[in-house]
Amino acid sequence: MHLRELLRDAARSWRELGSGLGELFFEARCVLCDAPSGSATPWLCAVHDLEEQRLLRPTCPLCALPAAESAAPCSICAEGSRPWTALVAALAYGGAGRELLLQAKLGRRSASLRPLAEELGVELARHAWARGARFVPVPLHAAKRRARGFNQAEVLARELAERCGGRVVSLLRRVRATAPQGDPLTRDRQANVARAFSLRRFARVPASAVLVDDTCTSMATLEACAQVLRRAGCRELRAAVVFRAGAPAARVLVSDDAVF
Numbered sequence: 009m010h011l012r013e014l015l016r017d018a019a020r021s022w023r024e025l026g027s028g029l030g031e032l033f034f035e036a037r038c039v040l041c042d043a044p045s046g047s048a049t050p051w052l053c054a055v056h057d058l059e060e061q062r063l064l065r066p067t068c069p070l071c072a073l074p075a076a077e078s079a080a081p082c083s084i085c086a087e088g089s090r091p092w093t094a095l096v097a098a099l100a101y102g103g104a105g106r107e108l109l110l111q112a113k114l115g116r117r118s119a120s121l122r123p124l125a126e127e128l129g130v131e132l133a134r135h136a137w138a139r140g141a142r143f144v145p146v147p148l149h150a151a152k153r154r155a156r157g158f159n160q161a162e163v164l165a166r167e168l169a170e171r172c173g174g175r176v177v178s179l180l181r182r183v184r185a186t187a188p189q190g191d192p193l194t195r196d197r198q199a200n201v202a203r204a205f206s207l208r209r210f211a212r213v214p215a216s217a218v219l220v221d222d223t224c225t226s227m228a229t230l231e232a233c234a235q236v237l238r239r240a241g242c243r244e245l246r247a248a249v250v251f252r253a254g255a256p257a258a259r260v261l262v263s264d265d266a267v268f
């Protein structure tokens with residue numbers, strides 16, 4: 009074993025010991041408001057629990073929007089052909105989940121992504137294909153990645169790989185900076201991201217992979233990435249995102265009227 013590896017292992021053990029001791033002596037705190045953690049996830053308080061943001065189920069297995077039954081694709085997905093065999097999402101966009109993502113992206117705090125990765129990890133654990141999978145993060149443009157200090161999709165992919173016993177394979181790069189997908193000025197989202205991605209040099213594309221991103225809005229980004237991977241020989245492709253924008257949370261079933 010090289011000296012560098014020995015040092016890295018020693019540093020990791022020291023860090024783990026440190027955080028273990030920290031948990032013994034200090035109460036876990038909410039990453040959003042610093043109140044004592046009291047929710048099911050160790051990084052959030054009861055107020056900022058993510059449970060309320062969980063998707064209304066059943067969802068379509070190909071687009072994660074509400075469906076009549078979870079095993080069958082919705083009418084739109086049944087008509088067209090998605091480039092993947094599954095799209096797994098954990099949360100509706102909003103609430104504490106949105107705050108965590110903004111804190112991570114704008115405040116440059118990658119640790120704020122942990123509770124989100126946890127939520128997505130729980131969803132993925134329901135699928136046998138996620139075990140030992142190759143997780144491919146949707147890339148950021150190099151300039152954006154430099155400014156933020158990390159790519160949130162990469163951080164999520166790392167956490168998921170750890171939970172599922174898989175590996176992160178960074179196969180893609182963003183060759184063109186694109187306008188944000190939520191931008192109302194972006195009339196044609198498909199055109200906005202077309203040819204925005206390419207394979208990295210010397211990328212070895214596995215036969216099956218799971219694309220990872222933080223949010224899926226129009227699916228144009230995921231589809232553009234999927235096309236690149238499929239053309240490169242990835243036959244079995246799936247996708248996992250924390251947020252499915254446009255999908256309702258389960259809590260909408262409990263309306264204010266029902267309370268009074």
Ligand SMILES: [Zn+2]
Nearest residue numbers: 038041053056
């Ligand atoms: Zn809180």
Ligand SMILES: [Zn+2]
Nearest residue numbers: 068071082085
């Ligand atoms: Zn669908």
